[in-house]
Structures are given as structure tokens and as C-alpha cells.
Amino acid sequence: MGSAFSGIEIGKRAVATHSEALQTVGHNLSNANTEGYSRQRVEMKEMDPLYDAALNREERPGQIGQGVITQSITRVRDDMLEGRIDAHASGEAYWGARDEYVLQLEKAQNEPAELSVRTRMDKFWESWQDLSLHPDEMASRKAVLERGEALMDAIHFKNKNLTDVAVALNDAVGVTVGEANQYIRNIASLNVQIQKVKAMGDNPNDLMDQRDLLAGKLAALVPITIENKRDPDEYLIHMNGVHLVQGKIGTPLETVGDPNNEGYLKVIRPDTKQDWTITGGKLGSLVELRDKDTRKEIQNLDLMTVHFTDLVNEVHSQGYGVNGETGKKFFNEYPFVLNVDGSYDRAGKGVVDSTYVFRVSGKNALDSQQQIGLAGTITLPGKTGNVTVDYKPADTVHDLVNRINNSGAEVSARLDLNGKIQLKAVPSDDPANPSFVLRHVEDSGQFLVGYAGVLGQSGPAGAYDWQNPQAVSTLAGGGTSYQVAPLTHPSAWVGVNEELKADPGKLAAGLGKNGTPAEAGDGSAALAIASLRGSQVMVGGAKTFDDYFANSVAEIGLKGETAQVTFQTQQKVMKDLTDLRDSISGVNIDEEMSNMLKFQHGYQAAARFISNWNDMLDTIINRMGV
């Protein structure tokens, strides 16, 4: 026979367990709408039977069950699915940031609209057409200057818009790093608490829910991998081999201003302080948007501005104003390298160490359809290292110019108004190399030396190299012209020449003949400038200005389209994953309600059982005996 009060114990245990279960149901219902909450379930287990079979066995069939106890309270959660969601979160956030900011870059283009850089440039060309018809009128000259100013305003404005986007991105980088660091700290401190609770053998479900929520948010910001979730000491969040959180130790991300990149923030590895390229996640997306996409847009604008002003200046300085003055530039850029030879102190050590020249021209007029009759190899700077361009005797000048332009070198070539060859620097891909600076020109044969009159000597001895502060001495003298490079973003600093604004009579309309100043009715310079619009002027890779504008519109539009579509796809996939998680871990109120009924009945039954047992004991205690 068992203990007299064992029934009450069984009832008591049932009541306790069922009230725990009811409490858990209540907990689930209260947290139905809490973010990151996984529903909890009480695992009920039969209590171990009363005695071991080896001891004190009564001669009666056994083992009598001893009721129910709570084994554990666990979260219903699929860790594999959680891992997938975390991995996906960084992709979604990456495209989300891209979608948002590329839209701003698209808006900066202001196309196809009435007030874009392109339409103002169209009006500018038109004013030159008008001047070519009425070269003797002051009103036409004034119109040209006005349109030129309007165009400069549009270019400045676009530059400002793009720079504003870059600055906003930079701020966002700082804020995101701050957010990520906050999460890292919080996760580490939660780990401390979780560790203490687990040491006591309990399941810190709510703390772990919070930790998983924070880890999920961190995963959206940076592309992390989370491991060892079950073991609080070894709980590990790492990215690219660097541990961000390990147990209770959190290592925050660090940023430092980059002097080679306008002082924008760059992320460095916390252990070695080296540059750390983050790819993926919102942070990676912001850095990429700032350093690749926006920088490229600004570079594109600078490129167009530099070419455009150079082309107009070239023709304009050969023309004559009303008083017979010549040699005036139409556009001025401030600041330029001040040294006339282009020598510049790049390392900042107080001594000139490089030459910053944007364009070199030859001195001999060439006929584009003529065969060269020379053989050799031209060496030009490429994206990484140098690029070689061969030429054979049967090639025409036109062929060679095309070959240079298609060779992948960071140089573009064309024949100018007088048939002389021009080599211009294209913006460099690598931020370490300055933009708009010609880095290297070398010819093993005589094409650039005697034929075109660019270099003074062939072979490596006569090569033009930017690291030589006196590099212009390697250029063939006497009539070779070169243009020193702009120091800062040209699109922010160009303007119409102040001299022309003060006296429109100095604006050149005619080219004159044979060294004599142009007559009043000579509009040939104006016509030559107006025809720049459609001629093949090589703006970077684009052949004409039309090509340039169409290309830049298409490029940013396609980026935007890709970002939008990919983001929508990512969102849909994320939704499917979270729906799946929700179906596993989410609270269904109807289910909890029916569970509540179930436990309520169980509780009532247990309570009834206790009172029955109580009555039985009452019989023994009070009714038996004396």
C-alpha cells in the first residue's frame, strides 16, 4: 500500500502544472503582437514513478504513476529557418538602400525634362548658331554669355545635388555603424544574463527572443554569420573572419575619415586597423553607393564639363573679338594647377614631385584618311598597369585614333579643329590615381614623335610620365600645346570668363584669315563652336555629346530599374520566409483559447480529484477508530 497522502501529492502536482500551463497560455496571448516573440509551450512529463524496483518492493503490481510535472518551457522555433532569414536579411537591406538612393541619383539627372544640363546645353549651342548668323550684333553676344551662364548654373546645381547625396550617404554610414555597435553591445550584455539563467538549468526564453531579434536587426545592417546559438559562452557573431560578438565580449565596428576620399568615413578592422571592405548588408550598400555609384556620377559630370570647356575654349581662343582681341578663353576653371608646367606637389612634402597635365596636342596637322607608313607600339595608362596599342604602316590615322579609344586605356584621342592629334585623360577607375591626369605616353616608333609631333623622342627615354615633375620637357616643343589638370571637381568650379562678361565685345565670333583679325560679319568661330554639338569629340567613351547624355541616362535608369525589381523580389522572398516562421512560432489566438479551455478543464479535474481524495482521507481519519 502506498502513502496515504500520495493522492493529494498527485493532485497538487497536477494543479501546479496546469496552472503553469495556463500562465504560459496567458503569456502567449499577451505577447501575440510582440515583435520577435516565439510562442512558448510547457512540456509536461510524467513524474518518475515512486520507487526503484530494486528497493522495498511490495508484493503488488506496480509502478504507480506519480502524476505530472513540467519538464521544460520551450520556445517553438526552427533554428534552420532563422539562419536562412538572417542570411537573407542582409541581401534585402542591401537592395533596399540601393533602391532608395539610386532613385535620388536618377532625380539628379532631371531628364527628360525642360531644365536639365542637356537642355541648357542645347540652348547654349543654339545661341552660337544665332551668333553665326548675326556676328556683328552685340545682342547675340550677350545672349551667348547668358546661355553660357545658365548652363554653368545647371552644372553647378547638378554637382551640388550629387554631392549632397554623397554627404547624405556618408551620414547614413555613420548612423548605421552606430546602430550596429548598439546592437552588438546589447547582444553581448544579454549573453551575460542568459548565461546566468542557463547555469541554473532554466530556459531564458524571453531573453533569447530579444537576443535573436537584435541579431536579426544586426544581420540586416552587416552581413554576419551567427553560430552556436545554444551555448551562451560560445555564442558567436562573426563577419569576414572578425568576431563581433563572442559570448559576453562585443567588439564594435570602427570608422575613420579617409583623406583620399573627401574625408568620408571608411570602416576599419577593429583588430588590425586595416581597411575593411564590407560587401552586403545595408552598410555595405551605403558604402558602395557612396564610393562607386555617386562618385561615378560626379566623375561623369566632371568629365563632360572638362571636355566641353576645353573644346569650346580651344576654338574660342583662336577667334577674334570685336576689337580684334584674340586668345581669350570662354570658360575659366578655378582652381587649376597654378604652375604653368603642370608641376604639382602630390605627396605634400613641399617639393614638386609630379606633373598634372590633362591634355597634350601634337604640332603637326594630320589627315585622318592618310596611311601612316610607320610601325611601332604606343604605351598608355590603363585601369591597372599599362596598355599597349600597336600600329602598322598600312593603318590610317583614323584607324589608329579609333584603336586608341577602344583599347581600354584611360586616354581618349581625337583630331582637333586644325587636324592635330589630342590625347586627353579620362577619369581613373582607381581612387588612388588622380582623375583627369595623363599618366603615361610612350611610343616605340615615330608616330607620336615625328609624325604627329607630340613627344620629343621615341622609346622609354622619351616617354612622358606623370611622376616626373618636369615631364612637359619630354613633349615636342614649339607649338605643342598642353592643358594643365583641374585640381578639384571641375563641375563645381567652372564659370564663364569674367572678362567676357564685363565686355561682351571680347567674345570671339570669327576666326579671321591668315592671321588678320576677323571682320565684323565673320561668324566662322561661332559656327565652329556650334558644330561641336554633333561632331565626334570623344567625351570619355562616348563619341558625341548626344551619346554622352543618352548613355548617362540609360546607365542610371538601368541601375534604378535593377535595384527596384531586385528589391521587390527580395521583399517577396523575405515575406515568404517570415510567413513560414510566423506559421511555426507565431501565436494563434484561437489555438491558445482552446488550449486554455483544455488546461482549465485539467485544472478543474485535478481540483476535483483533490477534494475527492480529501473526502477519502476524511473517512479514514475521522470515521475510523474510536
Added chain:
Amino acid sequence: MVQRLSSNASANDMNFQLRNQEVRVNQAQNQMSSQQRLQNLRDDPIAAAHASRYQSWAERLSRYDQNSLEVQANLRIQETHMGQAQDILQRVNELTIQGANGTYAKEDLQKMGVEINEYLNELVSIGNAKGPDGQSLFAGTRVDSNAYRALQGPVAGAQGQLITGVEYVGSIGDNKAEISEGSTMATGFPGNKVFWADQQRVYSAVDSQNYTVPADTAVLIDGKAVDLRAGDTAHAIAAKINAAAVSVRASLDPVTNGLVLETTQPHQLFLEDKAGGSVLKDLGVLGVRPGLLPPHNINQDARLFGGSMFDAVIRLRDNLFAGNKDFIGGQGLAGIQASLQNIQTSIAELGSRDNRLETVSQRLENEQPKVVEKLSNAVDLDLTQGITNLKMLDTTHQAALRAAAKILPPTLMDYLR
């Protein structure tokens, strides 16, 4: 397919879909109100790129149209003046033929001379005609000054000062206008061609048999540069001038070995050495005195033949005053007829330029609507499509909301007592 739905699942789904729908409705509304299919570049990047090209192209076409209209208007004005000059020359021609008839007495011829003098004055003022902007029509690119300068002096047989010579002081530059992509048209009629009479000939007096060009240079014949290399002989120079695209023929005189330059179409020669060179001066064609400008820079020792329309009329008038009937019927008439023919040639050229502009104008007028159509296709919204789209989205939006309202509210709690 999930087998269990949490209570939030339906609400989340509804939110997700409705937010997406609202974005679509918003976009459709924006399209309708701006009448543009492209709200952002990402909506259709290729179409946006094309649209930017079409817009620029349309602007260009309208500019070319404007240019050709302006040039045409100028041509009308020039035509009026040239027509007047032609009429006057016709009248002078009639008078000359009458005067050549042997029946007139000296006094009658003198009276004719007076009439011709008036015509001469009128011709000079036509030569100096100015357009509506105040620029000279027949002075080439030197539009801020008169084309002709008249010299006055006494004439035998007449009273007072009459015009004794008319010099061309304009330039031969011809301003070009762009009337279509890459093609230009000259807009002026410089006086040295229009109001000229005979072919001009220059005979140099210098023996050029042993002459060689000392260094690379060029000579400018009617403004066109003919390049010469060091070591070229006079024959080579003549050959290069002939091969160049100028209406001038060069040769060497068989007797004196001097350079001879003849025009192949009547006009006044403009000769110059390139700055730094002196070939024509060395060959005795141009005078060596510094400061001489074409066309008055011909060497005094060289023989110059051929004159302008004004020269012909002046000679005729002088001979009428003097009563030289032989001259009147011979060289006088020939001069007038040559001038007349020249003017008629110029008027014909004007006519052909006008024709070309007409053709260009028509072509532009045909092309402009097509470009605008292309632009519209790329950028503008098809109105019927936009309206049906908006209506459809509106309907689906309302249906979704109504369905959600029915499904979301009831839970088990409503049915438990």
C-alpha cells in the same frame, strides 16, 4: 503552403498586398496628372535615353528651320537690290546701243552721258546697300563698312565733280550658316564677284625662270591657301594654283617668263602671301610696299586687265561726254553687256540657293513632326490606357479592402460565451 496560420498572418498579408497596391495606384495617378508615362528614369531606361536624344534632335531641327528662313529672307533683300541693278544696266544697255547708232550728234551724246551719270550714282548706292540690321549686303564679311568707295574728280565735258573711280573695300569672306546637320550654305554675295564685268588678268613683269621657293609657305588666292614647299619652281607654283579649288588659272608668259594669273569666272582677284611668306611679292605680282591690302596690292609694274561694272559704266560715260562713237559701240557696249551677264549669273545663283533652301525647308517640315511623334511615343502616356489602368486598380483596391473587412474581425472569442 503553410499548414498553420498565426493570428497575425492574415493582417500581415493584407497589409503587404495593400501597400503594394497603393504604390501602384499612386503611380497610375501620377502618370495621369503629368500625362507622362515615365515618372522616373527607372520606369523605362531605354526609352528615357531615346527620349533625351529625340528632344535634342527636335530642338536642332527647329533651329535649322529658323536658320534657313532667315537666310531666305536675306536672299530676298539681296535679290531686290540685284534686280534693281540689273534693270539699270538694261537701261544703260539700251542707251549705249542707241548711242552707238551713228545718227546722234555730240550734244545728244552728252545728254546721254548725264543720264548715264545718274545711273552710275544709283548703281554705287545699290552697291553700298544696307540690310535692315544696318549691315552692308555686298561687302562680304566686312558688314560694318561700305562695300564701295567712290572717288570724285573732274571729267572732261562735264561740270562739277563726278565719280571717277569706284574701289571695292569690302572683304571676300563669305559667312556660312548651318541649314541642316553638318551642311552649311554661304549667305552673302561679295561685291567683287557680283558687280564685276570682265575676266581679270595680271601679268607679272619679273622673270621667274630661275625662281625657287625658299621655305615652306603658302599663297592665298581668293582666300584659299595654296601650300608651297621649299624648292618649288615657278612651274610648280603655277601647277599647284591650277590644281587648287579656285577659279583662277596660272601660267607663265612665254616671252617674259612672268607669272600670269587669269580668272576663269569674272571676279576681282584677291591675292595675298601667307604671313611670313613673300612668294607673290618676289614674283612681282604683289607690290612690296608694306601696308597694302588686297585687292589694291597688285604690283605697280605688273599689268592689270579687267574691271568692275562701275569701271565699265564710268568709261562709257566719259566717252559719251567726249563723243567717241567708236568706243561706245565697241568696248563700251562690250563692258556693259559683260556686267549684265555677270549680274544675271549672280541672280541665277541666288535663285538656285533659294531653291535649295526651299528643299531643305520642306524636308525639315516633314521631319519635325516625325521626331515629335517618336518622342511622344517614348515619353507620353496613352490616355485610354492610363484611364483604364487607373479604374482597374481602383476597383481591385476596393475589392481587396472589402474582403479583408469580412475576414479579419471574427475570432473564437466571439463564439465563446
